[in-house]
Amino acid sequence: MSEPQKLRVGIIGAGEVAQVIHLPVLSLLFHLYSVTIICDISAKNASHCAAKFHIPKSTTSAADVYTSPDVDIVFILTSDEFHAEYAIAALKARKHVMVEKPISLSMQSAKRIIEAEKEAGGPRVFVGYMRRYAPSFVQAFTREVATIPRVLYARSRDFSGPNAQFVSQSGTFQVQSTDFPPGASEERTKRLDDLFAEAFEGREVTLEKKRYCRFLGSLGSHDISLLRETLGFPESVAGVSANEPFYSAIFNYKNKSGEPFAVTYESGIDGVPNFDAHLAVYGENKRVQIQYPSPYVKGLPIIVKVDELNENDETQTREILSSYEDAYTAELKELHACITQGKTIKTSAVDALEDLTIYDMMYKKYEGI
Missing domain, CATH: 3.40.50.720 (NAD(P)-binding Rossmann-like Domain)
Structure with a gap:
């Protein structure tokens, strides 16, 4: 070979x-x-x-x-x-x-x-x-969600806590030097301002909007992308809340039968070192959740949890671990x-552009457009 x-x-x-x-x-x-x-x-x-x-x-x-x-x-x-x-x-x-x-x-x-x-x-x-490449997502989660006949609700949560807490315990011994050339900070600000002007084209760019944009580019890009692969592109955005350091939204979706259902997105960064990032999908007799640990500590398993009503009308819980291989x-x-x-x-x-399209829908809902 x-x-x-x-x-x-x-x-x-x-x-x-x-x-x-x-x-x-x-x-x-x-x-x-x-x-x-x-x-x-x-x-x-x-x-x-x-x-x-x-x-x-x-x-x-x-x-x-x-x-x-x-x-x-x-x-x-x-x-x-x-x-x-x-x-x-x-x-x-x-x-x-x-x-x-x-x-x-x-x-x-x-x-x-x-x-x-x-x-x-x-x-x-x-x-x-x-x-989206984690084995437990590609295998167990998508397989279990596919068996839900009628999706009734879904929730995306990403409360990551302080990254520094996890990085300091990752065993990678990161260094952070500050020998930056003169003008580097000004150049970065200029580049960001140019992108903000494009993201909010023809509209006022406030500090709150800048923070919203940066946040969706960080944690939001993980969550919205995962949501898209699981449930598709949303029909519309029903509402948003942007209150730094926490952000939320409600998306309108339709299931396989054409029935409407809502997806709640909630995300934020606080000082509690508890990494709570998951996507949960709810059906009539089955709930499926994938829980992501901090990616900065290797070897933590990505678990899929299934709660369902079995053939004996009993509540049954299963946990599935497809692989210990980390997502990266x-x-x-x-x-x-x-x-x-x-x-x-x-x-x-082309796939990533869809996330930015959803962000734009969220910005416009926030702006009342």
Whole structure:
């Protein structure tokens, strides 16, 4: 049996998600990937990661990554405002792209990525929605939800608590350097303001709207994307509440029989280190819930819980664990297969645009439009 093709990876962004998640996973998947270059605005961050993970080259220039002849795929792990520029540049350089969610913060910028992918005519874009690749979601959860004849209600909750609490106990020993070049903060603000202007095109951009946009790009992108794959695109948004640091919404859906049902979305970040992220779907005689633990601590199982009325009219509870394999490992294995074997990318740029479309529906409901 032949050895799998190794994909040569160039990484842009050496911050938390790189140090705590992707670099450790890529190291464990050494038979599928080799990281050849890493870039960060902080030279100290980049050189630290290069030394720790045995990466041959570090740089502070993103162009060094996407123009390198030793790179097949560019991982974009930067903050949101840089995603579109770097994704488009990488595609123009004939590189595949793995961009961490969200793809961007505005529909317009996402469409520019989609257009660049079409123009590239070969390189592909994969968006990092790892929860949708977790074995317990792909197998047990979707299988159990499919057996509900009439969905009556669903709830999406994501109360993540303080990430720092989990990261500090993850065993990854992240470093956070601040040797940023002059003007970096101003450039970031300018980029964000440009995206906000697009997200709220032709409307006033308030501080509350900026916070709403950033929040949906962080936790919201996990939840809305997972909701879409499970139940499809909502008919409409019935109402929203944006009260930092908690946000909620009610979506209108229709089940297989064409009957209306509601989905409650609730999310927020407080100071309690209890990671409560789940999606629950309710039928007449069955409830199915998938519970996600913090992704910053490896080895925590993703459990599917089923409560149902059995054939004896008894209440029955089952817990299903499809695999101990973490969602990021499953995701990057799927990414490798998509690039090397031509598999369809379910979390494509076109797919990710649907999240931004839902965000826009939520913004307009918040604004009373």
